[in-house]
Amino acid sequence: MLGQAVDIIELMANYLGIIIIPIMTIILGRKVFLERKQINKFNMIRLIIFCIFLTLSWMIIWEFLYETTPLGDVLYADLVISIETFSFYSFGIGFIITLAISMVSYANKWESLYFISFFIYAGMFIVFLLTEIAIFLIPYVFAGGVIAVVFLFATAFRLKDNSSLGLAIFATLLFPTLFSFAEETPVGQVFSLVYPIFGILFALGYFKLFKEKAVE
Amino acid sequence: MSDELLYLALEVVFLIFCVITILIIIRTYLENKEFVYIGLLVFFAALLFNSIFRVTNLFYSELESILVIGERLSFSNIVALIIFDIQLLFFFYLKKLNKLYYLPFVASFYIGFGLSLDASLIFFISYAVVIGFIIPVILLREGRKTRNGLAFGLGLFFLLYGLSKMIQVPIIPELLRIAAIIVCTLAVLEFFDKFLFQDKEEKEKIQSAWISKLTAKK
Numbered sequence: 001m002l003g004q005a006v007d008i009i010e011l012m013a014n015y016l017g018i019i020i021i022p023i024m025t026i027i028l029g030r031k032v033f034l035e036r037k038q039i040n041k042f043n044m045i046r047l048i049i050f051c052i053f054l055t056l057s058w059m060i061i062w063e064f065l066y067e068t069t070p071l072g073d074v075l076y077a078d079l080v081i082s083i084e085t086f087s088f089y090s091f092g093i094g095f096i097i098t099l100a101i102s103m104v105s106y107a108n109k110w111e112s113l114y115f116i117s118f119f120i121y122a123g124m125f126i127v128f129l130l131t132e133i134a135i136f137l138i139p140y141v142f143a144g145g146v147i148a149v150v151f152l153f154a155t156a157f158r159l160k161d162n163s164s165l166g167l168a169i170f171a172t173l174l175f176p177t178l179f180s181f182a183e184e185t186p187v188g189q190v191f192s193l194v195y196p197i198f199g200i201l202f203a204l205g206y207f208k209l210f211k212e213k214a215v216e
Numbered sequence: 217m218s219d220e221l222l223y224l225a226l227e228v229v230f231l232i233f234c235v236i237t238i239l240i241i242i243r244t245y246l247e248n249k250e251f252v253y254i255g256l257l258v259f260f261a262a263l264l265f266n267s268i269f270r271v272t273n274l275f276y277s278e279l280e281s282i283l284v285i286g287e288r289l290s291f292s293n294i295v296a297l298i299i300f301d302i303q304l305l306f307f308f309y310l311k312k313l314n315k316l317y318y319l320p321f322v323a324s325f326y327i328g329f330g331l332s333l334d335a336s337l338i339f340f341i342s343y344a345v346v347i348g349f350i351i352p353v354i355l356l357r358e359g360r361k362t363r364n365g366l367a368f369g370l371g372l373f374f375l376l377y378g379l380s381k382m383i384q385v386p387i388i389p390e391l392l393r394i395a396a397i398i399v400c401t402l403a404v405l406e407f408f409d410k411f412l413f414q415d416k417e418e419k420e421k422i423q424s425a426w427i428s429k430l431t432a433k434k
């Protein structure tokens with residue numbers, strides 16, 4: 001009975017994710033490019049958030065294709081969904097963490113650290129392409145994820161920045177759902193239903209805990 | 217044995233200049249507190265360790281093969297990577313590319329990791345060639361253009377030191393290394409700033425001030 005309920009919730013979460021996350025990405029993308037037209041340059045924080053959602057859409061589409069559609073029988077698991085090695089899905093997780101770390105250093109104006117996460121991730125990917133070794137991926141995802149979320153919360157409260165706080169909460173809700181072992185627990189199921197709802201509120205600009213916007 | 221003694225003598229000369237340079241850098245850092253001097257300090261500390269290692273290697277040649285991690289990550293390769301990193305870091309510092317400060321260290325980490333997995337030296341050599349020849353040439357050009365004696369001296373040092381790694385004729389590499397460290401000591405002593413890139417207008421002003429002082433006395 002409980003197993004059935006979990007399966008239903010998972011299916012609902014999959015459909016909710018596949019509908020809402022791309023919509024959020026389009027909303028954010030529109031905002032980013034409209035703002036660029038007005039001020040003649042990109043707002044880097046918004047651009048990074050847009051890239052994060054774009055990557056998330058990429059991941060969710062592959063996950064949906066693999067888990068919910070008949071294509072799952074044809075697609076090769078190691079190439080699409082595996083998290084132990086570089087796949088379409090795990091590449092997305094790593095890239096989201098890379099962008100989140102970059103956003104933390106950008107918001108804090110730690111100029112020499114702006115690209116360090118990109119260098120580390122690019123190095124890891126080149127090593128994988130040359131040797132098929134991806135031993136740094138899982139430690140990077142966990143350590144980087146924790147560092148990014150902690151610093152996003154710290155930055156949000158220090159700078160009273162809604163974008164950082166929204167992204168920190170979104171990442172906290174999203175992180176457990178990215179790994180199948182955590183997603184299958186009841187808490188993981190609740191999170192997988194809550195994060196798209198929070199995400200759409202965040203993308204529409206309704207999440208404004210702090211009244212003043214200090215960053216930019 | 218006489219060959220070993222000659223190499224030992226040349227290495228000791230190199231060591232002495234290396235220590236002098238480190239002491240000058242520490243003094244300059246205490247005066248200026250500039251980040252780049254820490255990088256240079258690490259660089260010369262690596263050179264010093266490498267030199268001590270070479271001396272030890274003269275008498276215990278099996279040491280080189282013991283200190284190897286994985287396939288080919290030897291002590292001298294680690295020191296070489298540190299040396300390349302600091303060269304690249306100095307270049308970024310000079311060009312004010314502070315967003316790229318950590319790139320050399322990340323690149324070295326992966327090259328080192330690659331060396332521990334596989335005996336192939338292709339990435340290590342590519343990295344060495346790019347940094348060992350392109351960076352010194354840019355530093356020399358920039359140093360001359362901006363009349364910066366330290367940049368010019370370090371460019372010359374990196375070039376001579378890089379050549380010493382490439383040339384395989386006996387004694388010549390050792391002599392090039394000593395020439396390189398002498399040039400470097402002169403650079404940190406501001407020799408090039410004082411004598412090669414001295415401002416002509418300022419020099420003339422000083423001279424004319426002396427002349428006017430002398431004529432006023434008369």
